[in-house]
Amino acid sequence: MRVTAIIPARYASTRFPGKPLAEILGKPMIQWVCERTAKAAHIHRVIVATDDERIAAAVRGFGGEVEMTRADHPTGTDRLAEVAARIETDLVVNVQGDEPLIDPKMIEQAVAPLRKNRGIPMGTLKCPLASREEFRNPNVVKVVTDRQGFALYFSRAPIPHPRDRGEDLPADLAGLNCFKHVGLYVYRKDFLLTYPKLAVTPLENLEKLEQLRALEHGFRIRVAETALPSQGVDTPEDLERVRELLRRDGAKG
Secondary structure: OOEEEEEEEOOOOOOOOOHHHOEEOOEEHHHHHHHHHHOOOOOOEEEEEEOOHHHHHHHHHOOOEEEEOOOOOOOHHHHHHHHHOOOOOOEEEEOOOOOOOOOHHHHHHHHHHHHHOOOOOEEEEEEEOOOHHHHHOOOOOEEEEOOOOEEEEEEOOOOOOOOOOOOOOOOOOOOOOOEEEEEEEEEEHHHHHHHHHOOOOHHHHHHOOOOHHHHHOOOOEEEEEOOOOOOOOOOHHHHHHHHHHHHHOOOOO
């Protein structure tokens, strides 16, 4: 089974323009993401998908593979599908281009259920919520799953709601079965090519969560659990935190 990781990368960003090219200990962020992704087991190919020649030049500069895409894609998934349509692969892993600290094992954990069961069209990850603040934060997406690990719902709201606890929640949320969604996705290629053709759905519009489109159209999403940390870069302050973490770690790729 061939597994291809595709990393969508845009230059434009409201909060952090040029983010994929931000320098981290002598290398652009996108290089850190590519190198870490390539270390995951079962990944046969790593491709950066971009519509910006500056990003493409940087990727070629460190020997990475890049595919140019249209500039008018409404979502990263559409960009992913454009590239997937051109290549031979069974599974496509969508790795975010702003995750320079991504642990290769997280990719392996997300891919494993789809390698084992060919009937699963799409997969992602969850990790336990760490605090009441995260639980209540609408920028932290929560997910609830069934007993087989398939998503029931994703929401910006604090779910599941502990009715009998009210506001009296333990600081570490112990025993409440509260999970954060980790935005790493795996798609079977045929499903990924179908996905952008599905009509946008009411819940997707309401929550501004694209993955709800799959659920509303009746497709199952397998959610693997991870205990590994995720540290994305959304702001220049996040970038400084990542630089410091890498300095402490000895700047290992």
